[in-house]
Amino acid sequence: MNVGLGLPVDDPAALLTWAKRADAGPFSTLGLLDRLVYDNPEPLVTLAALAGATSRIRLQTEVLIAPVHRTALLAKQTATLDRLSGGRFTLGIGVGGRADDFLATGLDVHTRGRRLDEQMSQLRRVWAGDAYGEGAGPIGPAPSRPGGPEVLFGGFAPAAIRRVARWGDGFLGAALPPRFMDRLFRDVEASWKEAGRPGRPRLVAQTNVVLGPDAVVEDARRNLARYYAFTGNAAHFVDGLLTTPGRIREAVTGFTEIGADEVMLYCWAGDPGQIDRLAAALHG
Template sequence: MKIGLGLPIDDPALLLSWARRADAGPFSTLGLLDRLVFDNPEPLVTLAALAGATSRIRLQTEVLIAPVYSTAILAKQTATLDRMSGGRFTLGIGVGGREDDFLAAGIDLHRRGHRLDEQMTLLRRTWSGEPYGEGVGPIGPGPATPGGPEVLFGGFAPAALERVGRFGDGFLGAALPPQPMSGLFRDVEAAWEKYGRPGRPRLVAQVNVALGPESTVRRARHNLSEYYAFTGRAEQVANGLLTTPQEIREAAEAFTGIGADEVMLYCWSSDTDQLDLLADALF
């Protein structure tokens, strides 16, 4: 069972410590969320710093809101990060849905899906070393991973699941318990077969966790509520936080049982003692 960690965002100065301790432990991946209009560290910049502080663990955006980024710059940034990390980078990617992020970026929220489709075509072309477009040559450096970093799509809409078959290497599912997540996983597998892809998509599940004293759990619930305030169901999300070793073990086993190749434990409090507690709970 591969177990990754979603990094907390409430104290960016502690992320180097999180990364070094996770790299020395049993965890497989470090994930970092993305927002533009929010008090979070920019994920690609941050993961580049964490790449230099680690040697083994994978680095993943979870998920990057690609439509608010310049496509050419995104191609260069992601290839650079994959190159400098020795091929340890996974680009978790999605369309986003917070209107203020798109207003700040000057991008039409209602065209974000179409824009992401266009971006993926350009990203794949650029990572393969082809010219970026008419009158524009290749954009380097070339990524360490042939054809570009691993791409996982996040989302719930049918179009998001279709993109896995069209452009991706797998799917990152979040905010659902195992039974409904199983349905999404099966839809992703169907999309994979529809587009004649060889092998199988990589399936990753994310669950929100907090282990430790009441202050750690309370802080995690507060941070979850702030992040999901725009949805109108922040309290429901915060109450779904897993806070005991047994709950977390059972969730990891259940997601593995429905076909997850990796389970990402998203930590919403910056208390670094959680690293040891989670390792003890699962390994």
């Protein structure tokens, strides 16, 4: 089973340490969330820096809120990151759910799904080397992977499931335990088959974790509560935080049994000692 790490966002300068230590360990991917009206580091800029500090581990947005990004620039940035990383970049992408992110960009939150569909059509054209549009030629550089970097869609709505089959390579499911994620995975596979896509979609599950002394656990709880405060039910996410090696191994096993190709362990505390603790927990 491939197991990746979701990076904490409270100290951007520490992420180079996280990346180097994870690159030397057993982990498959480094994930980084995207928000605009929040104090997280911008993910594409940050992952470009981490690409230069690593040589093996994959780099992934988890997920990028594409509708608040300008499409032409996003096409160029993601292709550049794919090239800089030697094809190690995965574009996790979604519509977002925070109204303030859209207010800050002057966009209508209610049209974000339609905008994402339009963006995916444009991104695929640009990555294939076609002209951007009337009067605008191709936008380079060409991505490392023909046709563009791997694209995973995140979300829960039926529209997100359909986008996997229409535009994507797979699905990134977050904040649900295996018994509930199973239904989403099956829906993704059914949509993929119905669309006549060959093979199968890549399935990735994300779960929130923390391992360490009480102070580290409390740090993670505070950060998680602050991040999900906008939902009005942050306690639900805090209560779901996995805090012991046994529960983390159980979750990884559960996601594997429902067909996950990779499990992302999302860390909410800044202590990089968690990297070694998580590695030991997985092999315990």
